[in-house]
Amino acid sequence: MPKLGMKPIRRRQLIDATIAVIGNVGFSDATVSRIAKRAGVSPGIVHHYFEDKHALLEAAMRDLLEQLRTAVAGRLALAETPVQRAEAVIDGNFSAEQFSREAITAWLAFWAHAPHDPALMKLRRINLARAHSNLVSALKWVMPRASVDDAVDGLVALIDGLWLRAALSGGRPDREALRTIARDYLDRLIGDTPDPPSLIKGTTRTGGFAWER
Amino acid sequence: MPKLGMKPIRRRQLIDATIAVIGNVGFSDATVSRIAKRAGVSPGIVHHYFEDKHALLEAAMRDLLEQLRTAVAGRLALAETPVQRAEAVIDGNFSAEQFSREAITAWLAFWAHAPHDPALMKLRRINLARAHSNLVSALKWVMPRASVDDAVDGLVALIDGLWLRAALSGGRPDREALRTIARDYLDRLIGDTPDPPSLIKGTTRTGGFAWER
Amino acid sequence: MPKLGMKPIRRRQLIDATIAVIGNVGFSDATVSRIAKRAGVSPGIVHHYFEDKHALLEAAMRDLLEQLRTAVAGRLALAETPVQRAEAVIDGNFSAEQFSREAITAWLAFWAHAPHDPALMKLRRINLARAHSNLVSALKWVMPRASVDDAVDGLVALIDGLWLRAALSGGRPDREALRTIARDYLDRLIGDTPDPPSLIKGTTRTGGFAWER
Amino acid sequence: MPKLGMKPIRRRQLIDATIAVIGNVGFSDATVSRIAKRAGVSPGIVHHYFEDKHALLEAAMRDLLEQLRTAVAGRLALAETPVQRAEAVIDGNFSAEQFSREAITAWLAFWAHAPHDPALMKLRRINLARAHSNLVSALKWVMPRASVDDAVDGLVALIDGLWLRAALSGGRPDREALRTIARDYLDRLIGDTPDPPSLIKGTTRTGGFAWER
DNA sequence: AATGAATGAGAATTCATTCAT
């Protein structure tokens, strides 16, 4: 007798288990059996809910990125100035939800595998494009146009590098310290340019800077 | 076909092949057979020269780090000022020798596996400590003592993040662009503090800064 | 093809196949593949039912000893006098169930391997202790106490030696002839001491011998 | 430059190493490499002195049996009466030369493998025939003809069984105790039949027994 | 004579996937 509506439940269990297992034993030892056991189901059932192992891995990576997107989006919605928008991106990346050890380690495992997996690479591109877009749309107001691209590249790289460090440091990562480093970099990038009041959300921008759009 | 003293030759061949294969197909698909084929030897011989697969992998990672160390050390030897020393670290990290696609991808694969492999983790720690030491000993002369640690953490993370980006971007990585971003971060960290003339190698330091040692 | 509750069935099949294969080709050529083929299953499934090859071998040896134990125990239950108890041990060891060529040869293979395998050695000790205990508890009534231990050691050794001979003689072993030799040794050990009537099961012992307890 | 006369030296080294290795790690783990290492030579050289691994194993078994033959023969030469001849066989089997732990364990390993190796089986047959012949020629003078065969079979089996016990007991085997058990069995077999004086070596037999030849 | 490099077959074991129930 088929239980109805199991699909989303099982998929979620399996995705969570996948991230946990990859985080705990690494990509190459994340076997279907181990994942199934962690999810509390039999190994056979996995292929009922996912085409194959690869589809499960991809769904897990997708899920990880979706969580990140949500964390950033939530903060972006509250930001009122360009600088706050950039800070929202940073804060989202170092929010507690993202920053479990398992998740960070899994994230690293996925990226390491991406060069050999077009589907993961595609996710990476989408993810990167979103981060870029968010940061460019914020920083372009507070720095010379010509500097924005490099600044964004640097900021994204720094965030990634800090995640890498978190994944590779023993013990639980110190989110605050890492975030502070990223925030500091942001500060240095925008120099002492003040957040132009005219850019505050909801107001009409009247004044202007040389590098404004 | 020489029959004596093959050990160093074969070990080098196998290490190179390991890095290449990991770079090309990833950590989990880097089988002993594939590595042997790439090295042009039979699979069986691998265990003649390495205790087991793990020993080979570790030797390969060690080799990768040794290459990096050499690249940095060579540049450090030529540096005359603290700032030049910091630049030497950056430049060594983005030198052409290090920056083959295969090597970068392998590097990422190793780090992703490190959390599950004490031997790799140990290498990571040694490597990190060296980078820190090099940068601290340079930056402490050109910025307030209290800022040095965070600055170094940030710089190391940025470099790692830029490598990550290189590993994950299609096509061949643009070393110059990446290096420029790192150099720019360095500039921002030390502000407009000029390299104190008194610190130039070989001269006697007479003047002083608040944060000098 | 039943799909549930296969465990006991498969384990038995595999144990039987193991004994047969060891009996036929010897310990060193008893590969998992051969055993699986003999059991009519795929090589892979073996590890579904046994932790590893060693666990399978140990289970097989255990099974062999358990069969022997049962054969002896059944006969002991029917014995009414000390001498009959000793004879029960002998008869159990030469009963038809035990004495297939394959089983005897496998038995020898196991003992030969035991010095290098603590698990087998432990089984040997348990097995030996049981045989000793059975024989001591019988012989102590019919011979001087001081002679019992050596007598038991001799009897056990003779039985083992006769098994060895059976394993090493071509053709099918002549159980009867071998048993007769062991029985004769027993007779000589107890001399013409009659089974003391008083010791017959269920009767009260009234008379006495110097060596009675 | 070929060293002359290495052949017997190397063969002996390799045979001794083979027995030692089999005694220490068992038949299935006695690899050519291990044996070569134990003998202090390179693995390749083994095939210079022995056709193949099997030839080496056979030579080792042959050597073991030859040692036993010598030990018995030496004692037989000194025996003057039938009983002494039987005792010589027993004593030879429990002489110190034979009774190293390694040798006994190797002996057991060889017999366990014999059923699957015609060459070993042949050695076994030769060995057995010699023991039988020696014992029959002794015992026929001191017991009824009809009993001799069974008596010999029993004595041989007991000796084998005591070796088995020695191989399987921890610690160093107690030669004396084991020999005593075998001697006692012999005593019981021949009963109180005295060694007929007329049979003493070098004398002429005049009297007679019912079972004399 | 001797080494140790090299091969290739075969060992145990793992694992994604399929399938009968």
Add this chain to the structure above:
DNA sequence: AATGAATGAATTCTCATTCAT
């Protein structure tokens, strides 16, 4: 829907044997 039995391919590693030096 779910299980766990089953397969067969692939993986790491071992080993007897051969061979260039």
